[in-house]
Amino acid sequence: NAGVTQTPKFRVLKTGQSMTLLCAQDMNHEYMYWYRQDPGMGLRLIHYSVGEGTTAKGEVPDGYNVSRLKKQNFLLGLESAAPSQTSVYFCASSGLAGIEQYFGPGTRLTVT
Amino acid sequence: GQQLNQSPQSMFIQEGEDVSMNCTSSSIFNTWLWYKQDPGEGPVLLIALYKAGELTSNGRLTAQFGITRKDSFLNISASIPSDVGIYFCAGRNSGNTPLVFGKGTRLSVIA
Numbered sequence: 324n325a326g327v328t329q330t331p332k333f334r335v336l337k338t339g340q341s342m343t344l345l346c347a348q349d350m351n352h353e354y355m356y357w358y359r360q361d362p363g364m365g366l367r368l369i370h371y372s373v374g375e376g377t378t379a380k381g382e383v384p385d386g387y388n389v390s391r392l393k394k395q396n397f398l399l400g401l402e403s404a405a406p407s408q409t410s411v412y413f414c415a416s417s418g419l420a421g422i423e424q425y426f427g428p429g430t431r432l433t434v435t
Numbered sequence: 436g437q438q439l440n441q442s443p444q445s446m447f448i449q450e451g452e453d454v455s456m457n458c459t460s461s462s463i464f465n466t467w468l469w470y471k472q473d474p475g476e477g478p479v480l481l482i483a484l485y486k487a488g489e490l491t492s493n494g495r496l497t498a499q500f501g502i503t504r505k506d507s508f509l510n511i512s513a514s515i516p517s518d519v520g521i522y523f524c525a526g527r528n529s530g531n532t533p534l535v536f537g538k539g540t541r542l543s544v545i546a
Contacts, residue, residue, distance in 0.1 A: 327477075356533065363538065364538065365523065365536050365537060365538035365539050366478070366523065366536040367536075368533055368534075371533055373531060381533060413477050413478070415477075421531055421533075422466055422468070422483065422527060422534070423468065423480055423483050424468075424480070424525075424534060425480065426470075426477035426478045426479070427477050428476060428477050429475075429476070429477050
């Protein structure tokens with residue numbers, strides 16, 4: 324039982340490049356989330372999903388897209404990376420009540 | 436949007452001391468959670484609180500759901516070096532709304 328996994332762990336992009344971050348969970352959770360963490364800013368919600376095939380915007384959705392084609396996976400896409408998107412990205416999942424969230428180990432992204 | 440205010444932002448304590456931190460909101464919450472983040476890792480759930488006035492322990496950690504439903508407290512007794520990290524509070528006020536996170540309290544323990 325791996326819990327929540329994220330790939331890749333580290334990535335460096337040039338401005339304008341695109342990439343996809345993958346989150347996978349093996350707990351059969353309904354809800355999945357993408358956060359970014361910047362120094363002094365805590366965790367800010369980017370997008371989330373309340374079930375397979377559904378997505379919703381969080382606090383800071385601009386510049387990101389997401390997809391939840393399978394219940395166990397939640398993908399975060401950056402179509403045209405900007406230096407302001409340099410951050411640590413965390414994925415989380417929670418069960419039907421959507422309360423207790425379990426986090427992955429994070430992806431450190433640098434955009435130059 | 437909703438905000439949670441955590442205090443203190445950071446603290447330095449001696450090993451063996453007790454620690455207190457809190458989280459406040461301008462609106463009522465139905466659920467409070469406390470997480471710990473070790474350096475380079477994702478946050479880990481420590482304690483979840485579901486009722487006003489609830490007091491819950493997890494080893495040396497004790498958290499309380501304030502009776503006004505606008506605050507929560509976390510205490511750590513007899514701190515040890517592995518308590519170092521960032522402690523986040525999180526809350527939810529209704530239905531399926533996502534959790535709101537505080538900005539964290541950074542704890543340093545001096546041996």
